[in-house]
Amino acid sequence: MNCKKYSALVFPLMSIVSGFVVGAIIMLVFGYDPLQNYGNLLVGSFGGAYSIGETLRNMTPLILTALGFAVSSKAGFFNIGGSGQYLMGWFGAVVVALKWSWLPGWFLIIVSIMSGALLGGVWSAIAGLLRAYCGTSEVITTIMLNYVALYFVNFAVKNWLAAQGHDSSATITAKASLRSPLLASLTSNSTLHWGFILALLVCLIIWIYFNRTRAGFELRSIGLNERAAQYAGMNVRKTIILAMLISGILAGLGGALDGLGNFQNISVSNSLPQVGYDGMAVAILASYNPLGIILSSLLFSALQIGGMSMSVYSNAPTEIVSIVTGSIIFFIAIKYAFEIILKKYKLSYPKFNIAGK
């Protein structure tokens, strides 16, 4: 079954290439030079130590929201609440960092990160509990909880954290920050912080969780065939709740790391953070493989960071990048069409099970 292993790489790569082609066509139609703009994009994302640092920093929350989505999806659940969970994580971490700033250095960081992650976990566990005990669709509940999170955080920031008439909290103390002089000096003063290293570590942990642990085996079994898993004696309810909890913890961790490493405070926002939704795309592009998520989040992050410089060095609008990412997701979604094309040109093996029952 080598073909299967290849196809796991072939389809995403074909989608990515097709996405760039679509972007190029649109640039041509509107009179921009695709080669020059894609060149700028590349330079903007990988062109120097600073841009690399920014790209990696931007990867951090993407990796974690994607992992969160992957965990719930493996269990067969569609957790669209990554955005709200991320926001709760961000909020939880910053609140602790601000209010308990008397705690000693590293301890403060750990407690802040943990409370952020936990708040994200609680947020999605609500949907998990409702699903497990009442059969409520997690799609609906997680979407609704996103808005509850958004308005709750806005309310809390405005009333409890921000000074009168301001829209954002104070900046957290330096000892609670994840920024590091070392990482900054390595990347010509980019905002790269320790959170990135932690995110990579979590990828590895989740890979082990999926592929090597008893709990991961149960998670995958239930996601693939709940009834057979039940017959094997697995506790479906427990696993669902656990999966949703872990899923939310990961998204919350993404928010916590972004809050402590990138933003250093929290402010009122008009809309839900986009990173929660981008994480879903990243996870789908990687077919929920935690190690694949590192690669696909690198791509998304590079597009986002590089896209900003596209409009700096030429007059092409940054929105081109959104078209490219959108197209990539579109092509992933119509994977089936690629399968037919591959079959036609015999790049893949035939399905043997067509031949009789």
Next chain:
Amino acid sequence: MVQTVVEMQHITKKFGNLIANNDVSLKVHQGEILALLGENGAGKSTLMSILSGLLQPTSGKILINDRIVSIKDPQTAKALGIGMVHQHFMLIPAFSVLENIILGDEPHNYLGKIKYIQAKQIIKQMAQRYHLQLDLDAKVADISVGMQQRVEIMKALYRKADVLIFDEPTAALTPQEIKELMQTFRILASENKAIIFITHKIKEIKEVADYCTIIRSGKVIETVKVSQAGEEQLAEMMVGRKLQNNVQKQPVKQQKLILNVKQLTVQNNGRSKILNLNLQVHQGEIVGLAGVDGNGQEELLAALTGMNKVTSGSIQLNGQELANQSVRKFVESKVGYVPEDRQAEGLILSMSVAENLALKEYYHAPMNHRGILNYKYINSFAQNLVKNYGIRTQNVYETVASLSGGNQQKVIIAREIQNNPDLLIAANPTRGVDVGAIEYIHRKIIQERNQGKGILLVSFELDEILKLSDRVMVIHDGQIIGEVDPKTITAQKLGLMMAGKKIGSVQQEVTKSEL
């Protein structure tokens, strides 16, 4: 000379290097019933997919009414009068029977308004002509599997099919429904329709088919006149070797009680699905549970595996009370279960053979060590089972979905027997597998019995029950209504009991009918 309706000449179909059909030829005449007999994976379905336009042959010719045709797609097949009734019905559950029949070919006026009344009349007349009982206004979701099949048949007839292809039509039917279907076959044949049906059940062929084409490994072995061929001859041609019949049942001495079900009641939405049911299984015996589908078998199995809660009563295994315990508790109390629907309940299709084999033991040592699974052990464990149980797979990392039905069933049986159960529950263990695999599964079940295991066999195949069981219990309407001796009971008597007649009255009726 009767008109030849379908003739396939030297059809070869290749998928890459795999030859699914190799120089296959067959012929069907008007009013004739042709059975296509072969094991799983022999190439029957591929051949019929070619005829119905789903696949294109690599080489060979197809003649319809003596004219060479090229069947490019299912629409062409339909236009040529070829109708297919698939094993898994292609119906829309939320639509009525009438709507399903006319779907895609609705009679309508120039504004597009569907003429339901006219359609209904036409279909009513056709139903009368072909003796097909249909409730046109019922929703497909609410009707029985047998009627759903009749809807499929009517769909094909409504589209003026002259050739009807059936893919394993009896796989999901009850004995009564099978009988009705056979009757329908005869009526259709008498109305000059040609019928091709794919099967691996030799009894049905003997009962209804005129000719039988035997296919093995993609090649036609022979086409025989059914009236001139014996059942065993057909079976041997299909599998290509002599079948070893019957593992000897050894008498088992110790008769320790293993399963003791007392006064079991299971209610669902306030209705009693099982009422005060008593059932015992001893060491070294096979207890067959005979009954028409839907008489509480499903609920009993769910209670005996811990899947569903019971309302009252007790389930004791080796003296230990297990009613309302978790599934895992049942597994650990040494209850093995071969579920009825292997793909939905027994296996996780997109997982590997190894992981499926580990499904009942993954959580404890030596497979699990502090939450981390020992895949090295799991894989070698699986390799052993694959070898010992003759599971045909390239390696243990293949997905179970890539195995044939018979080999999938072997995976389940290997797993359940490996776990060394005291009680083995088998629910329709041979459903939809070929003769070779049936033979193997029966042998394994008897072997387990000979080793002193208690076995509860629930099956809709009366032959299977009568062949394997030491005792037969008849279930009707959630109650055991009698126990019979499989050696002396006739199928007729058993059939009456399954329909709800108590033993006494059965004796009377049988004597009456004999007079």
